[in-house]
Amino acid sequence: MKAPMITCRGLTKTYQKGSTLVTPLEALDLDVPTGQFLALMGPSGSGKTTLLNLLSGIDSPTSGTLEVAGSDISKLTRGQLTQWRARNVGYIFQLYHLVPILTASENVELPLLLDPMSKKERRAKVEAALDLVGLADRMDHRPTELSGGQEQRVAIARALVADPDLLVADEPTGDLDRESATKILELLQALAHEHGKTIVMVTHDPRAADAADRTLHLEKGLLITQPTP
Ligand SMILES: Nc1ncnc2c1ncn2[C@@H]1O[C@H](COP(=O)(O)OP(=O)(O)OP(=O)(O)O)[C@@H](O)[C@H]1O
Numbered sequence: 001m002k003a004p005m006i007t008c009r010g011l012t013k014t015y016q017k018g019s020t021l022v023t024p025l026e027a028l029d030l031d032v033p034t035g036q037f038l039a040l041m042g043p044s045g046s047g048k049t050t051l052l053n054l055l056s057g058i059d060s061p062t063s064g065t066l067e068v069a070g071s072d073i074s075k076l077t078r079g080q081l082t083q084w085r086a087r088n089v090g091y092i093f094q095l096y097h098l099v100p101i102l103t104a105s106e107n108v109e110l111p112l113l114l115d116p117m118s119k120k121e122r123r124a125k126v127e128a129a130l131d132l133v134g135l136a137d138r139m140d141h142r143p144t145e146l147s148g149g150q151e152q153r154v155a156i157a158r159a160l161v162a163d164p165d166l167l168v169a170d171e172p173t174g175d176l177d178r179e180s181a182t183k184i185l186e187l188l189q190a191l192a193h194e195h196g197k198t199i200v201m202v203t204h205d206p207r208a209a210d211a212a213d214r215t216l217h218l219e220k221g222l223l224i225t226q227p228t229p
Pocket residue numbers: 015016017022023024042043044045046047048049050051
């Protein structure tokens with residue numbers, strides 16, 4: 001049994017909205033083993049993005065414990081969290097969020113600019129990441145010169161380039177046609193099963209969830225077991 005990449009106990013997030021308390025996540029217990037590809041499903045407003053943001057250190061829990069990649073990130077300050085995130089998490093968005101005036105390789109290089117390293121070393125890491133997603137021949141293309149599926153591959157290379165253990169993906173196939181979506185899901189499967197990345201993917205698409213090793217359902221901030229069909 002592999003060590004868990006994510007362990008949370010009693011994970012709770014609340015927001016004060018005027019006089020009302022909103023609780024997008026309530027007392028969630030979750031273990032995700034290293035190298036697992038996990039899908040998160042649930043209706044709009046059920047807390048999926050809130051959970052992704054907590055797991056990736058973008059936001060902090062109100063209460064509960066949250067251990068990710070060996071660190072208790074619920075105890076880190078904002079500054080420590082930012083540093084932790086840069087080393088441990090890659091984020092993949094539905095709409096890619098590539099910088100339009102930069103080439104594929106320049107987009108992938110962005111997360112490495114924070115770390116002291118030689119140009120040659122950076123170049124080698126960028127080439128390796130683009131090679132891994134099957135785009136070694138598109139290094140100098142700008143986003144407008146790429147298909148949606150290729151843009152998402154560049155975004156995945158950018159998420160991977162600093163070699164994080166955890167990848168979080170918010171609807172990564174939501175804007176793609178079926179064929180491109182299938183290729184992206186196959187790439188995510190390979191990253192988990194051949195490269196040991198732990199992946200947490202939010203999706204509304206049952207076919208995308210089928211590509212994952214395990215699917216969890218959220219409803220009103222609570223994890224529910226999948227209803228029997
Ligand atoms: N910063 C915030 N301040 C106040 N309430 C918030 C905040 N962020 C989220 N919420 C509330 O928490 C609940 C869960 O939101 P969340 O974005 O996690 O849902 P979701 O499952 O990702 O939904 P969708 O599928 O529509 O993206 C919602 O009721 C939302 O209004």
